[in-house]
Amino acid sequence: MTATLPADMQATRFDAAGFEALLAARPGEPAWLTERRRRSWEAFEAAPWPSNKDEEWMRTDIRLFKLDKFGPSLGAAESIVGEQPLLSNGVELGGRVEALNGVATLSELDEDLAAQGVVFGGLGEAVTCHSEKLEKAFAREVVSPTYDRFAMLNDACWTGGVVLHVPKGVRIEKPLHAIARMAGAGASDFGKTIIVLEEGAEATLLMETASTDAESAGLHNGTIEIVVGRNAKLRYVNLQNWNNRTWHFAHQKAVVGREGQLQWTIGALGARLAKVNQRVALTGADAEAQVNGAMFTQGKQHLCYNTHQHHEAPYCRSDLLYKNALQDHSRTVWRGMIQVDEAGQRTDAYQRNDNLMLAATARADSIPGLEIEADDVRCTHGSTSGRVDDTMIFYAMSRGYTRQEAVRMIVAGFFQQVFDRITIDSVREALGEAIGQRVQDLPNQ
Amino acid sequence: MSKTLRIKNLHVCVEGKPILNGVNLTINRGETHALMGPNGSGKSTLGNAVMGHPSYEVTDGTIELVDADGTVTNVLEMDASERARAGLFMAFQRPMAIPGVKLADFMRHATSNVRNPDRKEGEGLIPMREFRKELKDKMGHLRMDLDFARRYVNDGFSGGEMKRAEILQMAMLKPKFAILDETDSGLDVDAVKLASESIAEISADAAADGAMGVLIITHHDKLLERNTPDFTHVILGGRIVETGGVELAKELHNDGYDRIRAAYPEAAKLNSEMAEEDAVTV
Ligand SMILES: Nc1ncnc2c1ncn2[C@@H]1O[C@H](COP(=O)(O)OP(=O)(O)O)[C@@H](O)[C@H]1O
Ligand SMILES: [Mg+2]
Numbered sequence: 001m002t003a004t005l006p007a008d009m010q011a012t013r014f015d016a017a018g019f020e021a022l023l024a025a026r027p028g029e030p031a032w033l034t035e036r037r038r039r040s041w042e043a044f045e046a047a048p049w050p051s052n053k054d055e056e057w058m059r060t061d062i063r064l065f066k067l068d069k070f071g072p073s074l075g076a077a078e079s080i081v082g083e084q085p086l087l088s089n090g091v092e093l094g095g096r097v098e099a100l101n102g103v104a105t106l107s108e109l110d111e112d113l114a115a116q117g118v119v120f121g122g123l124g125e126a127v128t129c130h131s132e133k134l135e136k137a138f139a140r141e142v143v144s145p146t147y148d149r150f151a152m153l154n155d156a157c158w159t160g161g162v163v164l165h166v167p168k169g170v171r172i173e174k175p176l177h178a179i180a181r182m183a184g185a186g187a188s189d190f191g192k193t194i195i196v197l198e199e200g201a202e203a204t205l206l207m208e209t210a211s212t213d214a215e216s217a218g219l220h221n222g223t224i225e226i227v228v229g230r231n232a233k234l235r236y237v238n239l240q241n242w243n244n245r246t247w248h249f250a251h252q253k254a255v256v257g258r259e260g261q262l263q264w265t266i267g268a269l270g271a272r273l274a275k276v277n278q279r280v281a282l283t284g285a286d287a288e289a290q291v292n293g294a295m296f297t298q299g300k301q302h303l304c305y306n307t308h309q310h311h312e313a314p315y316c317r318s319d320l321l322y323k324n325a326l327q328d329h330s331r332t333v334w335r336g337m338i339q340v341d342e343a344g345q346r347t348d349a350y351q352r353n354d355n356l357m358l359a360a361t362a363r364a365d366s367i368p369g370l371e372i373e374a375d376d377v378r379c380t381h382g383s384t385s386g387r388v389d390d391t392m393i394f395y396a397m398s399r400g401y402t403r404q405e406a407v408r409m410i411v412a413g414f415f416q417q418v419f420d421r422i423t424i425d426s427v428r429e430a431l432g433e434a435i436g437q438r439v440q441d442l443p444n445q
Numbered sequence: 446m447s448k449t450l451r452i453k454n455l456h457v458c459v460e461g462k463p464i465l466n467g468v469n470l471t472i473n474r475g476e477t478h479a480l481m482g483p484n485g486s487g488k489s490t491l492g493n494a495v496m497g498h499p500s501y502e503v504t505d506g507t508i509e510l511v512d513a514d515g516t517v518t519n520v521l522e523m524d525a526s527e528r529a530r531a532g533l534f535m536a537f538q539r540p541m542a543i544p545g546v547k548l549a550d551f552m553r554h555a556t557s558n559v560r561n562p563d564r565k566e567g568e569g570l571i572p573m574r575e576f577r578k579e580l581k582d583k584m585g586h587l588r589m590d591l592d593f594a595r596r597y598v599n600d601g602f603s604g605g606e607m608k609r610a611e612i613l614q615m616a617m618l619k620p621k622f623a624i625l626d627e628t629d630s631g632l633d634v635d636a637v638k639l640a641s642e643s644i645a646e647i648s649a650d651a652a653a654d655g656a657m658g659v660l661i662i663t664h665h666d667k668l669l670e671r672n673t674p675d676f677t678h679v680i681l682g683g684r685i686v687e688t689g690g691v692e693l694a695k696e697l698h699n700d701g702y703d704r705i706r707a708a709y710p711e712a713a714k715l716n717s718e719m720a721e722e723d724a725v726t727v
Contacts, residue, residue: 390499395541397525398496398534399551399614400558405566406526409554413545413597420545 012071014157016045022157025074026124030131036138040145040155047149059333059365060275060304065247070188070219073102073159082181086430087206087239094174095120100181102160102189113172119165120176123192126163133165137194142225143251147277150249154190154221161191161222166201166232175204175424182220182242183212191222197232197260204235204424211243211270218246220271226254226262230284233261237427241434242270244299250276258284258313265422267431268295268303269438279308282316282344292418293322296435297330297362304333309351311344311374320351323418325411325435326362333365338379340372347377355385356414358407358439408439447518447532449473449511450495450622450658456505457487457494457683464490464719466683467506472622472658477648477672479694480662482680483702485720488662489538491680492624496535497525529555530562532621536611536628538662542599548610549580549594552617559618583616587643604631612640616647622658623648629668637667645671666698679705682715 012018019041023034050057088096095109097120104122113120119130127134145155162178182189189209197203211218220242228234234254242248248271256262268274280289289309297303309318324332336351355364366383388410396406415435419428450472457465465487472478482488494501495508497520508520510531520528543551557571558564570576581591587609599607608628615623625644629637648657661668669691677693678685681702686709687693697705706713 389541391541392543394498394525395537396543396551396555398498398529399555399618400526400529400562401554402526402558402566403524405554405558408566409546409551410543413543416545416597 012074013068014070014072014153015068018072019156021074022072022159028128030127030135032135033127033138036145037156040152041157043146044149044152044156047152049149056277056306056335057275060273060302062273062275065273069217070186072157073188073190075103082179082183082212083210085177085179085208085210086241086434087208087237087427088175088177089426089430091177091206091426092174093177094172095176097122097162097178098181099160099179099189100183101187102158102180102191104160110174116170117167118170118172119163121163123161123163123194124159130163130165134163134194137165137196137225137227140225140227142227142255143223143253147251150221151223151251154192154223154251158190158192158223160189161193162207163193164195164203164205166197166203168198168229169200171202172204175206178205178207180207180209181212182209182218182246183216185216185218187216188219189222191220193222193224195224195226195234195236197228197234199230200232201229202233206237206424206427208239208241209270210241211246214243215245216243217272218242220246220248220250222250224250224252228254228256228260228262230257231259232257235263235424237265237267237424239267239431240270240274241267244270244301245272246270247272248274248276250274252277253279253281254289255281255283256287256289259286260284260288262289263292263423264289265292265427266294266305267434268293268305269434271303272301274303274305276304277306277308279310280318281310281312282318283312285313286315287313288317289319290421291318291320292421293320294415294418294431294435295322295324295332296327296438297324297332298327298438299330300328301330303331305335307334307336307351309336309338309349311338311340311347311349313343314345314347316344317348318350321418321421322353323356323415324353324364325356325358325414326364327358327438329359329361331363331365333367334383335367335369336381337369337371338381340374340377340379342373344374345376347374347379349377349379351381353383354414355383356411357385357387358411408436411439412436447474447510447621448513450533451509451511452495452506453509454506455491455494455503455508457490458502458504459490459500463504464683465494466715468680468683468685470678470685472660474621474658475656476675477659477661479669479674479677480660480680481664481677481694481697483716486680486716487683488680489626490683492535492626492660492662495520495624496533497523497528526558529618530559534615534618534620534622535624536608536615536626538626538630540599540607540611542597542602544597544600546598547595548598551598552580552594552614555614556617559620580617583613586646587613587616588639589613605633605636608632608640609636612643612647616643619647620657622660624660624662625668626662627664628661629663629665634667638670641668641671644668648672664698666694669694681705681709682712682719684712686712
């Protein structure tokens with residue numbers, strides 16, 4: 001299915017005129033935000049693109065990325081019928097948001113949640129009616145708007161993304177869901193997502209992305225900022241499922257306060273090239289973060305994830321497991337860092353990355369790292385890379401499995417170890433199914 | 446319907462090294478055969494070659510299934526999956542682990558495939574209720590806890606658990622011909638007794654069209670207690686050097702292989718050479 005973009009959107013680019021057009025198209029925004037956009041735009045104009053001399057970008061080549069092939073989202077998108085979301089299948093939701101090309105097309109929240117003060121919706125719309133709350137949230141700069149040129153551009157030109165604010169002590173039982181879709185060549189999705197759980201609050205948020213066709217090259221440049229307050233609990237799922245021609249750049253960071261708990265699951269299936277910084281900072285004693293990643297790459301996809309577990313306070317636990325399966329000529333890069341400050345005594349931190357090579361032509365780089373300044377800590381890391389074991393295939397075949405079935409099952413088993421950690425059924429099922437469909441014929445290796 | 450598994454002049458190489466040097470063995474449905482021989486004589490190699498393990502290269506000879514009406518099927522042309530669907534089964538000496546795959550799910554697909562050999566992937570799985578009922582029943586017979594089926598295939602299983610899981614799979618798959626490779630090792634005395642009984646039971650009611658043909662590879666006589674061999678074969682240096690009845694199995698269990706080595710010095714020499722190379726590579 002295709003959607004034609006409005007003519008002005010096709011003509012507009014990320015240049016000075018395009019930026020002014022974007023501001024003009026958002027007349028209701030508060031002054032503090034417009035000012036902030038301008039500052040970030042100036043910074044963007046003055047800054048260079050990251051180069052392959054930067055350690056973060058050494059293995060990720062963006063020379064073929066041309067910003068002038070894409071334009072900002074200016075107006076209301078026509079709503080189109082997109083693919084069904086994967087994560088919300090069979091789930092009774094407490095609220096949902098849908099967006100197309102960075103503009104919300106649907107926003108719903110259970111009345112009783114709204115009555116308890118919960119804010120959930122497209123951020124672009126929410127900034128006008130919840131200006132005060134959001135000004136504070138923006139000011140925290142959980143993700144620095146000047147981190148690099150992508151962060152600056154996002155801060156200046158974002159239109160999409162969601163806001164979830166859960167007041168003190170409010171526990172949301174039903175999951176909330178958001179899907180961001182992109183349609184049309186040259187389309188962009190610049191999302192800024194802000195999640196704040198106040199003290200003792202609980203919520204589950206499922207977010208996913210989708211392209212409405214397989215061919216259109218799109219651009220996602222997003223940020224995600226999460227604050228888990230004292231003793232609050234967030235389960236957050238982020239499924240990146242763009243088509244394989246889309247560029248995906250993202251800065252994501254969660255800050256977890258004292259006794260707070262975060263379970264953050266990332267699924268990465270799509271994108272031509274993805275460069276994601278995923279950071280977790282444990283800032284209060286006894287905070288806990290579990291990070292789960294499942295990636296499956298095909299064709300010439302290149303997915304680069306830099307993860308960071310920052311222990312700033314004592315008695316915190318962080319546990320990261322990334323599992324990647326690679327087909328064809330695809331490549332993944334995982335750089336993981338556990339950083340423990342001097343204050344982070346009694347830290348218990350773990351990071352692990354397992355790569356299953358489904359083709360000899362695929363490549364996985366796995367680079368764990370530790371930076372520890374406290375002396376009483378337990379920090380461990382590991383990584384493995386290997387092909388599907390021939391003797392495992394034979395064993396299954398000797399029980400009547402075809403070779404293809406055997407490989408599919410073994411790959412599913414590989415991911416099961418990360419799915420076992422995910423406590424949301426619909427997410428396990430959706431990821432399992434999406435990955436199962438991608439396991440193609442494997443040549444006899 | 447296959448009546449006979451016929452192995453003629455079988456030569457098998459592993460990594461270019463000859464291991465089997467002309468094995469002849471005919472197993473009819475309803476017969477129990479014991480295969481004995483010192484370590485490294487080629488017992489597991491024979492089983493793996495029959496099952497179609499890709500590391501075991503058949504360089505000469507034939508493996509065939511013969512039907513009652515005389516129709517011959519060439520097993521060597523089939524891959525392991527097709528062999529399983531044709532009714533061949535092997536309980537491995539060292540079964541492989543498949544992390545992340547629950548034993549019950551593994552068996553449900555396996556059973557669906559073997560019972561319905563033309564089944565296409567994704568179609569016609571045995572209904573869950575029916576499967577669970579049958580599995581529960583079979584596990585009860587083997588005195589296995591139902592929780593066991595929720596564990597990942599052979600992942601972290603003890604030696605005894607693996608062997609029991611292999612017997613369970615045999616019970617579910619109901620093969621026409623089964624090779625049991627040292628299924629008694631790793632089991633305690635009571636467990637061996639139970640295994641022996643189970644094998645006899647499974648063998649008797651395996652397939653609708655008649656009892657299994659069984660090849661039991663063992664060093665002991667306990668497993669044979671309920672499965673009295675019609676034939677006992679002794680393998681040495683990759684060749685079957687002697688075939689007898691149940692008394693031969695008893696003799697080897699009690700006295701070991703010295704008499705055999707003395708009687709067949711050439712095969713004994715070959716066997717020790719293979720074993721020596723083994724010791725170097727290990
Ligand atoms: N997968 C294998 N890789 C390398 N060598 C093997 C393999 N399987 C068997 N062999 C060799 O073949 C010979 C016979 O082994 P095997 O058939 O396992 O003996 P048995 O089961 O009688 O103890 C040994 O020398 C062994 O090292
Ligand atoms: Mg053996």
